[in-house]
Amino acid sequence: MNFLVALTAIPLTSVVLSLTKLKVEQLRVVIPMLTWLQLVILTFLSWPALLSNTSVLTFSVDFSIDKIGACFLLLTNFIAASSITHSAWFFANEKLLGRGEEPQHEKLFYVACALFVTAMSFVFLTDNLGLLWVSIEATTLFSAALVYFSRDKHSLEATWKYLIVCSVGIAFALLGIILIFASSQHGAIPGGSMSIRLLVEHAKELQPKLLQLGYIFCLLGFGTKAGVFPLHTWLPDAHSEAPAPASALLSGALLNCALFAICQVTAILKVSEHALLATSLPVIWGALTALAASFFLIHQFGIKRLWAYSSVENVGIMLFAIGLGSAPLFFFQALNHSLAKVALFLLSGNIIQSAGTKDLSHIRGILQVSPSWGITFAAAAAAVTGMPPFGGFVAEWMILSQCENLTQGIAAGVLLFALALSFIAVSLHVGRILWGKPKHQTVVHPTFASTIIPLLLCIFSLLAGITCLPMFFLNQP
């Protein structure tokens, strides 16, 4: 129980503080500090799991964590701390623009953020498939409040789509989990079990038909939440309508949670006797998702929609890595994607504030408006498309070189084409954003402070690429 207290004490403090009569200006200082403190606490909590390669750190009956889970836990909380810190500048600028005049909305934003991040942390901490489902559904409910932030017609429509599509999708994942649970009751484990580690141990004795059916439903359900093609429809709307720090959280942290759930279920099927489904289905689906997303990237009209589709493309790559059965590669790709994409969403938030529009055809000459934004923006875009010095390149290279059989080879070819296409599309859009003459009067004066977090994230992505430290850390040379 101690660990539950350690895990929830800080978020609950943030919730209580946000609901008291504290001024938003004070909250903008206190809440980010609390989220960084939470990151430190979680690092201490999961330290033993980070150090050892094989052992699993068990907290209590349904809660335990291994090395990959700990890495994801820290990544999620790091992304959350960065986004929430940046949101202080973001909301201060909103106020300058005369928007977001209701302090109550901002307070609710902090409440929803704290609960959302806690729900995401539970996804990595739980060992129980049922509780995993409960946590993921909880993330949907809390993040709906973030998408609804601006309270206009567009955000309402996006929130409704998000809530309905994801809830129905996740319901199918529950059906899948029940099927997997039922498969464990056929003699493998007395009474059956939902513990992922127990299921992996006894994977060979699970009832094969139920297990395979359950896997397909889980893939479908969590795939909806992760935004794989053709179930991605909610994703661009929600990412585009949420305020920039919330889009960053959705893209950089939430998608990883859903993919982590898929990774866990795949791990069970992989050691059973029917591994073919687990190796081929995610690989093919991942490649197709990346391909479809790169076509959507070509014709884009909204800056945040552009990055949303780029996220769909990256989800495809990560699903591919999961299909290859390499959890460390999945983490490496997720790390690079999260760092770069969060930087991009945060910067796009600045740019939208400065340009006063989300329309790509009206955003020009960012280099002229603010060189520091422009350079960071270019670096982050290069990182997200997988340009060489950045981590994304190493991760994608390793993923492509790990294919073993013909199916995976063909899928890798498709993925390579998708990567090339999306690189061209993103470069063209970014080129138009950076150069040219600014079409607008700058309303918000660009400050260097609003570049700090994105710049740091880009530097981390660069370091990950140059040193490949994460891969050595995860023992994958």
Add this chain to the structure above:
Amino acid sequence: MTITATEICVLTAALLACLMVGSLHLRVNLWLYSLSTLCIAAATATSALEHSEMGPIFIAILIALLKSVAIPKFFSWAIDKLHVQRDLGAMVTPPLAMHAAILLFALSFILTKEIPSPAGSVNGWFGAAGGISLVFTGLLLMLTRRLAISQIFGFLVIENGIYIFALTQTNGMPLIVEMGVLLDVLVGVMVSGLLLFKIQKSFEHIDVAQLTQLKEY
């Protein structure tokens, strides 16, 4: 082949849900949903008695109170507040949709024939068929309706179907998971119910078919 009391309850629930598709009146839909959920609570109770366990009785009471009384009450209040009585219906007419639902009910028997029966029990076929049929009915309800409130009904029916599937195909889900799922569904329904009011306020209607401002160009 004998049919148990649980299976009778489950199949009644599935048929009641099929009737939901046949009516555009929201209040009729709510009554049918309430009755169907009551059958599900009864199925939970009878299955607990068959296995002579007492834990699931508690869950049965919770389902009866929360899902078949509290949720319909909440939506009945919402219907009054929103001033809507009827759904507009989309694509196919309600009688046709109801026949499709009954066809899917039959189809789910064929689909679930191959599912291995749960460990320790002779046959779980009818239960599985009832659950899958409810899932189909819920999806059909979501597809053939235009009002946002009907989409929530559809989701509730799907959720009932999944619950029935868990009840009949496994030997008892862990209690903590069952509670978590129930809590999530309740909160989800409340959140989407509150969103209904916001949609009514901003758009002056709750017609989902007209929510098309966000799209690709």
